[in-house]
Amino acid sequence: MKPTIMDYTRDQLADLVKPAFRAKQIFGWIYHSYADSFEEMANLPKALRAELAERFILNPLKILRKEEASDGTIKYLFELPDGKTVETVWLKMKEAQYDVEGKLLHEAKHTVCVSTQVGCKVGCSFCLTAKGGFTRDLTPGEIVAQVLAVKKDNAHAANRRVNIVYMGMGEPLDNLDNLAAAIRILKDENGLAISGKRQTVSTSGISTRIDKLGQMDLGVHIAISLHAVDDDLRTELIPMNKAYNIASIIEAVRRFPIDTRKRVMFEYLVIKGKNDDIASAKKLIKLLQGIKAKVNLIYFNPYPGSDYQRPEREDMVRFQQYLIDHGLLCTIRDSKGIDISAACGQLKEKTKELA
Ligand code: SAH
Numbered sequence: 018m019k020p021t022i023m024d025y026t027r028d029q030l031a032d033l034v035k036p037a038f039r040a041k042q043i044f045g046w047i048y049h050s051y052a053d054s055f056e057e058m059a060n061l062p063k064a065l066r067a068e069l070a071e072r073f074i075l076n077p078l079k080i081l082r083k084e085e086a087s088d089g090t091i092k093y094l095f096e097l098p099d100g101k102t103v104e105t106v107w108l109k110m111k112e113a114q115y116d117v118e119g120k121l122l123h124e125a126k127h128t129v130c131v132s133t134q135v136g137c138k139v140g141c142s143f144c145l146t147a148k149g150g151f152t153r154d155l156t157p158g159e160i161v162a163q164v165l166a167v168k169k170d171n172a173h174a175a176n177r178r179v180n181i182v183y184m185g186m187g188e189p190l191d192n193l194d195n196l197a198a199a200i201r202i203l204k205d206e207n208g209l210a211i212s213g214k215r216q217t218v219s220t221s222g223i224s225t226r227i228d229k230l231g232q233m234d235l236g237v238h239i240a241i242s243l244h245a246v247d248d249d250l251r252t253e254l255i256p257m258n259k260a261y262n263i264a265s266i267i268e269a270v271r272r273f274p275i276d277t278r279k280r281v282m283f284e285y286l287v288i289k290g291k292n293d294d295i296a297s298a299k300k301l302i303k304l305l306q307g308i309k310a311k312v313n314l315i316y317f318n319p320y321p322g323s324d325y326q327r328p329e330r331e332d333m334v335r336f337q338q339y340l341i342d343h344g345l346l347c348t349i350r351d352s353k354g355i356d357i358s359a360a361c362g363q364l365k366e367k368t369k370e371l372a
């Protein structure tokens with residue numbers, strides 16, 4: 018199968034198409050002008066346009082399904098060139114604001130939640146993506162294309178800011194090389210120019226790869242899917258915790274280069290009767306001592322056949338309050354798109370049921 022042209026950094030493309038300055042023009046057509054075909058890249062010679070069309074796929078994604086929630090969240094199911102599917106979510110984080118005369122004060126803020134694999138090898142017991150096992154890694158271009166496709170579908174101009182969270186399907190650090198390439202392509206100022214500061218990699222905690230990501234010096238943030246404060250429960254939830262236990266993750270986080278104004282995000286999936294008690298909150302405070310951390314509590318989102326239950330709101334709030342009272346920054350993730358199959362893997366599953 019032909020590779021997508023979005024697989025390549027500008028430098029790589031400059032090696033592939035001669036003369037090298039064409040790479041910059043091609044980047045402009047793809048990422049600034051949102052070109053739909055090589056044919057419309059008017060300032061490229063006709064022969065080169067034909068050559069590109071011969072060698073590369075321009076857009077590897079086809080929208081198979083789209084669900085829009087009342088809060089503006091849009092969930093996409095994309096088909097890849099080999100017929101496999103992945104999900105991407107367009108989240109509206111802040112509404113646009115206008116003054117009394119109707120003048121725009123600031124535009125709405127959006128975040129794109131991106132997938133990095135078809136399926137996942139980690140096999141977390143609470144995760145729907147895990148149920149389908151692992152199919153394959155996404156290529157850099159298939160990762161990049163998700164951001165481009167949702168911006169384009171929402172008529173979001175190339176120069177408008179978005180944040181990216183690698184929190185869709187798959188374990189990003191299990192596909193580290195392709196992830197790093199995608200981050201570099203997305204950062205390119207001749208492309209979408211999304212700085213590292215605006216990109217957050219969420220990981221289930223492969224400690225050695227957290228170190229590797231740090232050494233790559235990409236300037237990205239990390240979010241750690243911690244979910245439990247003792248190793249027994251964490252191993253039940255995330256079997257890989259046997260190899261990369263809580264202590265090893267905390268040590269890797271301490272070594273990770275963090276922008277001085279930023280914090281490491283710890284995701285804590287709250288499951289009714291499992292980890293929603295104050296004793297756990299206490300341990301969490303101890304565990305995160307001395308780390309510039311922020312905790313994000315997530316309601317477990319049940320799906321048909323899931324083994325766990327959604328926690329009570331009052332337990333969630335009590336947990337949060339306890340952390341705040343003890344000096345930890347803590348938010349509760351508002352369940353964006355709750356009316357549309359919100360947790361990762363759920364749209365894909367629904368489509369299978371319908372098929
Ligand atoms: N593999 C990475 C990133 C993708 S999962 C990771 O695990 O961090 C993204 C987030 O979705 C994780 O924090 C995960 O815990 C959460 N998640 C998975 N299944 C969920 C469910 N049923 N309800 C709520 N959150 C879920």
Ligand code: SF4
Pocket residue numbers: 137138139140141144145146147185186187188221
């Ligand atoms: Fe993979 Fe993340 Fe799901 Fe765990 S929670 S199975 S790491 S996608």
